[in-house]
Amino acid sequence: MSTPSSRNEDKPGWTFLTNHFHVLVVLSRDPAARIRDMADEVGITQRSVQRILNDMVEEGILSIEKSGRRNSYLINREYSLRHPLESKHKVGELLDLLT
Numbered sequence: 001m002s003t004p005s006s007r008n009e010d011k012p013g014w015t016f017l018t019n020h021f022h023v024l025v026v027l028s029r030d031p032a033a034r035i036r037d038m039a040d041e042v043g044i045t046q047r048s049v050q051r052i053l054n055d056m057v058e059e060g061i062l063s064i065e066k067s068g069r070r071n072s073y074l075i076n077r078e079y080s081l082r083h084p085l086e087s088k089h090k091v092g093e094l095l096d097l098l099t
Contacts, residue, residue: 019044023052024075028099032072061091
């Protein structure tokens with residue numbers, strides 16, 4: 001019988017959700033997560049996390065609150081998903097399923 005980690009080693013390198021959404025999952029669990037921690041948890045570079053954060057701030061999915069040298073991120077849970085197939089659903093609905 002295989003363990004969960006050995007089953008994952010045999011699977012292709014793609015996932016059903018994007019890195020953008022993976023970053024949102026991390027932030028929903030810890031709104032004050034550091035970019036370094038987000039990168040480690042998602043498995044991408046810090047530069048990629050920064051690009052994703054910028055994308056989502058520009059789009060209105062995230063807003064940033066500064067507290068000294070740290071950032072805290074607020075997720076707009078009412079933001080509609082972007083693809084036409086899922087646009088009747090909100091970011092918060094998907095986060096509720098996965099967090």
